[in-house]
Amino acid sequence: MVHAPFSLLPMPYPKQTFLLAKQAATVFNQVIDRVAEDEEYLHRVLSPAAQFDSFTAKLLDVHKATSSERAARRKAQTDTCLAITRSDYMLHSPTNGLLQVELNTIASSFGCLSTLVGRMHRHILEFSDDDTITTNKALLLENLPDNNAMDEIADALGTAAKHHHNTPGGVMVMVVQPGERNAYDQRWLQLRIWQRHGVKTLRRSLAEISARGSLDSQQRLSIDGELVSVVYFRAGYTPDDYFTEAEWEARVLLEKSAATCCPTVGLQLAGAKKIQQDLAAPGVVEKYTLNIKEAELLRTFFAGLWSLDDVNDPTTADIISEAIKHPEGYVLKPQREGGGNNLYGDALKARLESKKDLGALILMQRILPPINKAIMVRNGESHEIETLSELGIYGTYLRQGQEVVMNRDAGHLVRTKAATSDEGGVAAGFAVLDSPIFY
Numbered sequence: 001m002v003h004a005p006f007s008l009l010p011m012p013y014p015k016q017t018f019l020l021a022k023q024a025a026t027v028f029n030q031v032i033d034r035v036a037e038d039e040e041y042l043h044r045v046l047s048p049a050a051q052f053d054s055f056t057a058k059l060l061d062v063h064k065a066t067s068s069e070r071a072a073r074r075k076a077q078t079d080t081c082l083a084i085t086r087s088d089y090m091l092h093s094p095t096n097g098l099l100q101v102e103l104n105t106i107a108s109s110f111g112c113l114s115t116l117v118g119r120m121h122r123h124i125l126e127f128s129d130d131d132t133i134t135t136n137k138a139l140l141l142e143n144l145p146d147n148n149a150m151d152e153i154a155d156a157l158g159t160a161a162k163h164h165h166n167t168p169g170g171v172m173v174m175v176v177q178p179g180e181r182n183a184y185d186q187r188w189l190q191l192r193i194w195q196r197h198g199v200k201t202l203r204r205s206l207a208e209i210s211a212r213g214s215l216d217s218q219q220r221l222s223i224d225g226e227l228v229s230v231v232y233f234r235a236g237y238t239p240d241d242y243f244t245e246a247e248w249e250a251r252v253l254l255e256k257s258a259a260t261c262c263p264t265v266g267l268q269l270a271g272a273k274k275i276q277q278d279l280a281a282p283g284v285v286e287k288y289t290l291n292i293k294e295a296e297l298l299r300t301f302f303a304g305l306w307s308l309d310d311v312n313d314p315t316t317a318d319i320i321s322e323a324i325k326h327p328e329g330y331v332l333k334p335q336r337e338g339g340g341n342n343l344y345g346d347a348l349k350a351r352l353e354s355k356k357d358l359g360a361l362i363l364m365q366r367i368l369p370p371i372n373k374a375i376m377v378r379n380g381e382s383h384e385i386e387t388l389s390e391l392g393i394y395g396t397y398l399r400q401g402q403e404v405v406m407n408r409d410a411g412h413l414v415r416t417k418a419a420t421s422d423e424g425g426v427a428a429g430f431a432v433l434d435s436p437i438f439y
């Protein structure tokens with residue numbers, strides 16, 4: 001067992017920018033539900049990427065194979081959308097703006113550990129009599145924002161489980177990877193769901209669900225003899241989680257069931273990088289917001305994003321040759337989650353020059369965050385280094401039929417990494433958990 005890596009002191013962060021990102025959380029939640037419901041749109045935008053990317057193709061297959069069950073639930077108004085999102089951002093130094101890195105719709109992690117790191121930072125600022133802390137104006141206790149992502153996320157899952165239309169009070173199944181390392185972030189959530197809502201959690205892998213799950217005549221899901229009202233995915237976002245066809249069969253079973261899936265395959269697909277890129281194209285996000293003000297707010301966070309579907313299109317050809325000339329200004333992204341998949345610098349250049357299967361990728365403007373010194377603690381050892389930070393804002397959302405029961409901004413996370421590192425995942429070993437302190 002090793003402790004999660006963390007930063008010893010909170011990271012100074014501009015308050016107004018932070019509040020703007022918080023404000024956007026409920027708007028992103030509602031937009032992503034509407035995108036997930038627009039099945040024609042999902043298939044149209046993702047089909048070109050699916051030609052070159054078998055994981056996206058498989059998810060689209062599951063989505064197609066379960067469309068009649070979805071349609072029946074919509075007709076009966078028993079359909080649900082339970083979303084636990086995390087919108088990730090970086091400050092962009094050249095403009096002082098905040099740009100979105102990505103919107104996570106599956107397995108948005110670290111809500112609990114970020115809550116604990118916030119408490120630890122509060123404790124250090126309260127109790128330390130070290131001069132470097134007590135005399136530092138950037139570290140005033142009153143500037144440390146509250147963070148309760150742990151209970152916010154527990155409340156969304158607990159509410160969905162308790163008020164399910166045909167399985168009220170059923171258990172929650174947390175879909176986990178066999179041998180999960182980040183289990184403590186998940187265990188805290190289980191504990192709080194039990195304490196605050198009296199809902200029990202079963203931890204099961206997709207293979208176990210495939211072997212031991214079944215549906216009754218009302219499409220109610222049972223696993224190991226327990227009725228299930230909510231299925232919460234902390235696995236299933238990477239092809240590595242699908243060892244055999246059994247895991248895909250589990251996905252189809254869950255999608256057909258009446259249990260509320262967080263997320264559904266549709267919501268997972270709505271969080272694809274390809275969709276993020278397409279929503280940023282002129283006139284697209286506007287179709288999914290309630291009014292133009294909301295669209296304008298979201299657009300302030302959109303970085304430059306380009307489709308590589310048609311390399312013969314003059315605009316696409318221009319941006320490709322520009323990125324080959326200046327690879328340091330761009331990031332090349334496949335349809336993957338979990339960190340460690342993006343291409344930068346020479347690798348980006350080589351991949352674009354190959355011209356092969358570029359439709360599976362999107363090209364993104366490189367965000368250039370400010371650099372700060374931080375003390376990072378990993379494996380019990382501390383190092384003071386030059387770092388940069390990524391802010392994540394959680395959102396929780398529950399729709400049952402036509403009624404939006406819950407739509408909240410639900411706490412935050414800061415991840416800090418060495419300024420020299422391109423990638424950012426904590427679990428992937430690049431970053432440490434941190435929290436913001438306002439200036």
Ligand code: ADP
Pocket residue numbers: 088101102303331333336337338339340341342364365366367368390422423424425
């Ligand atoms: P994943 O789904 O694998 O988490 P991300 O889009 O979040 O994919 O990219 C992983 C990491 O790469 C981010 O946490 C961030 O540190 C870095 N990154 C991603 N996009 C950009 C960008 N446009 N500019 C700078 N860094 C980026």
Ligand code: MG
Pocket residue numbers: 088102338339
């Ligand atoms: Mg990410």
